[in-house]
Amino acid sequence: MKRCLSLTNPSDSVHIARVIVDVPSKQTDRPFDYAIPREMEPWIEIGSRVGVPFGPRTIQGIVIDRVNGTNIPSKKLKPIQQLLDLVPPLPPDLVRLAEWMSHQYVCTFTAALQVMIPSALKGRTEKALRLGTEALRLLDTQPVVDDWDENGVGADDSFWQQSDEELELGKWSGEQTLIGWLNRELLHQPMYRRLLAYVQQHEPITAEKLLQTFPYAAKAIRASLYAGWLVEIERIKDRIGVKKLKCVCLTMSEEEALAFSAGLKAKRQQETMEHLLAMNGEAPLKDLNASAVKALADKGVVQIEDREVLRDPYKERHFKPTQPLPLTDEQATVYSQLQEALDREKAKTFLLHGVTGSGKTEVYLQSIERCLASEREAIVLVPEISLTPQMVERFKGRFGAKVAVLHSRLSQGERYDEWRKIREGSVSVAIGARSAIFAPFRRIGLIIIDEEHETSYKQEETPKYHARDVAIERAVQHGAVVVLGSATPSMETYYAAKMHGYDAQARGLERPIWDVELLEMPTRVAGRPLPPVTVVDMREQLKIGNRSMFSAPLEEALEDRLAKGEQVVLLLNRRGYSTFIMCRTCGYVAQCPECDISLTYHMKTEHLRCHYCGYTERSPQTCPDCESEHIRFFGTGTQRVEEQLARRFPGIRVIRMDVDTTTEKGSHEKMLQQFRERRADVLLGTQMVAKGLDFPYVTLVGVIAADSALHMPDFRAAEKTFQLLTQVAGRAGRHHLPGEVVVQTYAPEHYSIVHASGHDYKAFSSEELRMRRARLVPPFCRLALLTMTHEELPLLVRAAENAVLRIKEIAEEWGLLKPLHGAVQAVDVFGPVASPIPRIKNKYRFQCTIKCRGEVDLPSLVSAALKTLEPMTREQGVLFHVDVDPQMMM
Numbered sequence: 001m002k003r004c005l006s007l008t009n010p011s012d013s014v015h016i017a018r019v020i021v022d023v024p025s026k027q028t029d030r031p032f033d034y035a036i037p038r039e040m041e042p043w044i045e046i047g048s049r050v051g052v053p054f055g056p057r058t059i060q061g062i063v064i065d066r067v068n069g070t071n072i073p074s075k076k077l078k079p080i081q082q083l084l085d086l087v088p089p090l091p092p093d094l095v096r097l098a099e100w101m102s103h104q105y106v107c108t109f110t111a112a113l114q115v116m117i118p119s120a121l122k123g124r125t126e127k128a129l130r131l132g133t134e135a136l137r138l139l140d141t142q143p144v145v146d147d148w149d150e151n152g153v154g155a156d157d158s159f160w161q162q163s164d165e166e167l168e169l170g171k172w173s174g175e176q177t178l179i180g181w182l183n184r185e186l187l188h189q190p191m192y193r194r195l196l197a198y199v200q201q202h203e204p205i206t207a208e209k210l211l212q213t214f215p216y217a218a219k220a221i222r223a224s225l226y227a228g229w230l231v232e233i234e235r236i237k238d239r240i241g242v243k244k245l246k247c248v249c250l251t252m253s254e255e256e257a258l259a260f261s262a263g264l265k266a267k268r269q270q271e272t273m274e275h276l277l278a279m280n281g282e283a284p285l286k287d288l289n290a291s292a293v294k295a296l297a298d299k300g301v302v303q304i305e306d307r308e309v310l311r312d313p314y315k316e317r318h319f320k321p322t323q324p325l326p327l328t329d330e331q332a333t334v335y336s337q338l339q340e341a342l343d344r345e346k347a348k349t350f351l352l353h354g355v356t357g358s359g360k361t362e363v364y365l366q367s368i369e370r371c372l373a374s375e376r377e378a379i380v381l382v383p384e385i386s387l388t389p390q391m392v393e394r395f396k397g398r399f400g401a402k403v404a405v406l407h408s409r410l411s412q413g414e415r416y417d418e419w420r421k422i423r424e425g426s427v428s429v430a431i432g433a434r435s436a437i438f439a440p441f442r443r444i445g446l447i448i449i450d451e452e453h454e455t456s457y458k459q460e461e462t463p464k465y466h467a468r469d470v471a472i473e474r475a476v477q478h479g480a481v482v483v484l485g486s487a488t489p490s491m492e493t494y495y496a497a498k499m500h501g502y503d504a505q506a507r508g509l510e511r512p513i514w515d516v517e518l519l520e521m522p523t524r525v526a527g528r529p530l531p532p533v534t535v536v537d538m539r540e541q542l543k544i545g546n547r548s549m550f551s552a553p554l555e556e557a558l559e560d561r562l563a564k565g566e567q568v569v570l571l572l573n574r575r576g577y578s579t580f581i582m583c584r585t586c587g588y589v590a591q592c593p594e595c596d597i598s599l600t601y602h603m604k605t606e607h608l609r610c611h612y613c614g615y616t617e618r619s620p621q622t623c624p625d626c627e628s629e630h631i632r633f634f635g636t637g638t639q640r641v642e643e644q645l646a647r648r649f650p651g652i653r654v655i656r657m658d659v660d661t662t663t664e665k666g667s668h669e670k671m672l673q674q675f676r677e678r679r680a681d682v683l684l685g686t687q688m689v690a691k692g693l694d695f696p697y698v699t700l701v702g703v704i705a706a707d708s709a710l711h712m713p714d715f716r717a718a719e720k721t722f723q724l725l726t727q728v729a730g731r732a733g734r735h736h737l738p739g740e741v742v743v744q745t746y747a748p749e750h751y752s753i754v755h756a757s758g759h760d761y762k763a764f765s766s767e768e769l770r771m772r773r774a775r776l777v778p779p780f781c782r783l784a785l786l787t788m789t790h791e792e793l794p795l796l797v798r799a800a801e802n803a804v805l806r807i808k809e810i811a812e813e814w815g816l817l818k819p820l821h822g823a824v825q826a827v828d829v830f831g832p833v834a835s836p837i838p839r840i841k842n843k844y845r846f847q848c849t850i851k852c853r854g855e856v857d858l859p860s861l862v863s864a865a866l867k868t869l870e871p872m873t874r875e876q877g878v879l880f881h882v883d884v885d886p887q888m889m890m
């Protein structure tokens, strides 16, 4: 950690900062008090990142509060050692959100804070200041007076010390006042202009150095930072630097340059001058002819300078600007409701249930426009997988440079730069996957979650948050509107929307978690029909002697499209398919030596890898058990389908998209582009091909094995199957050409397949909800999954049994085990049982499930339980992991 400001005598300080230290353990999961040294006084606020002494070390922490007193005796009170950023990385509302998360998901406060900070910031950083564009303009129009002396110390030093009250620094809402104050007072002070001029001459300059020259200027610097007159740049050592660009600049005025250019004989040089003039006197070196620049530089007409640039991953792409479309009646009805809610500026959540191709995106776009018009910002969440150029294009096309894109495939530096644009307020729309919900905007008006049913909105590592819950909570803080959009809403959200309007009493034990209002768009834009679906019973195919992967109807349809030059999407449901190595002679399956799970085969490197612990080995050529050579890869299936396609339809152009072919950065995008340009006939893939794509020439969608996920031990299996089929069917016939879908299955009578083929969400959801109610699974209860791990099995078994007893006792003490409404208890504890993966990294795993209904505060119950289990961790080393509202029951 690099020091920004040094400390003096801590005993001078009376102000206290409450700091959450970055040590993710239960024992340290509380605020620690530190004295604020006087120099740091104006800089420390809620959300500041600081370095503090902790035991023998200095560690990082986040200030969550400032107070005037502490119980810590003054001898023991330690001062903050370092301030890591001049503008805090987290605004106060995100700090509050992190506190809420730590309660909801039973994780440490610091884990929740850290997930909000871009990883680029966690490297070693060095801070410096430069002028903002406003300040540059000011200095151009009102140059600093001549009596400027290099040290900048003038007679009006006393100026810096006044106006403390007026400033009201640290309040985000005070910004307007602050900018007003700057305009009214500060800018007329020659001293302030000197400060800016000094920065201009020495930029980038560290705050430390600036303060040496202007010892009293701390508050003015801070005010300037808030107002954008000064901009803080971060140079991150080791990890990522700020990107520099070589620029060529004119050294003379426009008239002089014109005259000079007119007199030039060399054509290249003349062109270069004209280009520079057209670009307002400055252009990147790489855009110009290097030898012409060299010649001009030798004549002293231009010079080359380093410019700091924000990396823009989409810079190379041109986005065609789009205009709002006239809305269809359905869209207009939905939009007017959203508009009304937006104008009210009160928190509210909607579910937009619109069939595939109903034009949800256009509704999003126009709602965002409305939101921006009232000077508020918008966040759009999409599943990582649909963060394709096509999706980005729609938002960039409408809002241009106002859009920041947060994409996990961006480099760390690119991601960090996008994040900075959000924090600095130079963009007003953020689009990204799950973690974009933490975009550090200050006045959020609208949060859109597209494909809200996607499981990728749930983070599977600590903090195990769900972006949907977090969005709803953030919206409450900001008075924002949340739109959950989907053609196949999750049962949780749909049930909540169905219950909207029933009072809490009537809902009783079946009360949904959120209050959601339902909006519907049941038809496709322009009256386009949903494609007809043919369900093929594969058992029948076998009976008539067809042993190939393709049923007769699918084969015919494929042939037909190839003849017509139309395109096909083929989906292989990957869940349930294997990626392991098996010996066909003895049945040996390569397993991780540390975990009870088969190793995954990676084709590119010919390695076997454990998905859980990272263990890797070379793929064996012969079976380690029986030495047979018939040991082979049981592929994802897509590879086999590809082989068969090539054999059956010689010359067919197939793009295979799965985990093996999309590991490289940008490969996913490239493939889709290639398909869009009709340089392939078939797009073959796993789940990846099912979502969000909109290709006009796709008229056939084939699903190879629709039911492979139905037999997973997961109460959401039917829901997932229905969603996948409906989504992929929705890719066909979205434009002028009519589409068709062929679904191959061994379970044609299963309700998820029957209703998906009828595009009947309502029928599916009512049947599914009936089943869920009968089995008492979400949304008719909430679950928490508690996983316990230890190296020794007998010890773990005993501990797990004790733990379950303890939890039952607590539920009993809380009066929650009493039967409510007949036989149904408010809290039920199941287990312990061995986890579906019973051993990971040499540790055995047991789990229990806590189920609760009605108004039970599940997080509080779980965290009370964990507290009483702490001695087990301390004395026996048993570890506990909690997942509140789990999406995966592992």
Ligand SMILES: Nc1ncnc2c1ncn2[C@@H]1O[C@H](COP(=O)(O)OP(=O)(O)OP(=O)(O)O)[C@@H](O)[C@H]1O
Pocket (backbone or CB within 6 Å): 325, 326, 327, 328, 331, 354, 355, 356, 357, 358, 359, 360, 361, 362, 486, 487, 525, 692, 693, 694, 730, 734
């Ligand atoms: N008002 C409109 N007038 C004309 N065309 C429209 C209108 N609204 C949307 N469209 C077009 O309809 C098509 C489908 O819209 P869109 O992709 O937004 O649907 P969607 O509801 O998001 O579907 P999915 O859930 O499948 O992603 C797009 O090509 C879009 O440009």
Ligand SMILES: [Zn+2]
Pocket (backbone or CB within 6 Å): 583, 584, 585, 586, 587, 588, 623, 624, 625, 626, 627, 628
């Ligand atoms: Zn073998």
Ligand SMILES: [Zn+2]
Pocket (backbone or CB within 6 Å): 592, 593, 594, 595, 610, 611, 612, 613, 614, 615, 840, 841
């Ligand atoms: Zn392993």
